[in-house]
Amino acid sequence: MIQDWFSRISDAFIKTDNSNLGKIFSLLDDEINQLKDTFQTIEEWHDINNAQGKTLDLLGEEIGQKRGKTDDEVYRSLIKSKIARDTSDGSFNKIIExxxxxxxxxxxxxxxxxxxxxAAIYMTDTPLSIIYEAGFTPYTFANIVQSTVSAGIEVQSIQLDGTFELSSVSDYENDPSGLNGLSSLTRPTQGGTLGSYIVPGKETAVPL
Known part of the structure; x- marks a missing residue:
């Protein structure tokens, strides 16, 4: 861009990078590039998949989805869920979608x-791992399911399948399918995971 600027001025000026004019153009070029980057970021962050921080908050506010204490990735999923739930017709296919x-x-x-x-349904065979991978707890997932079905429909129960199995080897503590390395009460970091059985009507609802 600097060379293009040089080409537009009279040859009466010294047109080198080290000249006073060149230094001024260099400063202007840096500022313009920063503005371009900012405008590009603004354009990209219009897409919910790229938005971060306050921009993501504004997208959530537009559709009435609160952030709470969730990070950007989880909040992004909640916003997508809210948009999809608002257009759900309550059919099985739409709920699953x-x-x-x-x-x-x-x-x-x-x-x-x-x-x-x-006016009641129940869910079975859902892998617990996909809920953890999305950053949700089983109880938040249960709230999402209940809020997705049609008004007046009760979600009786949700069966979440873990990966825990009884070890078939003598060194069961190091068996990847066994129960070991429970460094968190909510999400095992090693070994198999226990399943869960949730009755949404008995759980505390969270704002969605």
Missing amino acids: VLAQTLNCSPSEFRLHSADEP
Whole structure:
């Protein structure tokens, strides 16, 4: 860009990078490039997949989704979930589509069933690992499921499958499928994970 500027002025001026004019152009070039980077970031952050920090907060506020104490990645998933939930017709296919978008996984991970009681459903065979990978707790996931179904429909229960298995080797403490390395009460860092069985109606709702 500096060379283009040089070409537009009279040859009466010294047109080198070390000249006074060259130094001024260099400063202007730096400022213009910074502005270009800023405008490019603004353009990119219009996309929810790229937005961060306060920009992501503004996107969430537009659709009525609170951040709470979640980080950007989890909040981004909540915003996507809110957008999808607002357009859900309550059908099994749409519920599964919303959950897949929220957890960024395949719709095949979810199994919904009609309960024996009227206006009630239940879920089975959902891998607990995909919930942890999305940054959610099982209870937050249960709230999302309940908020996705049609008004008046009860989610009776949600079965979340872990990966824990009884070891078939003598060194069971180091078996990757066994229960070991529980450095967190909410998310094991090594070994298999226990499953979970949730009754949404008995859990405390979180703002979604």
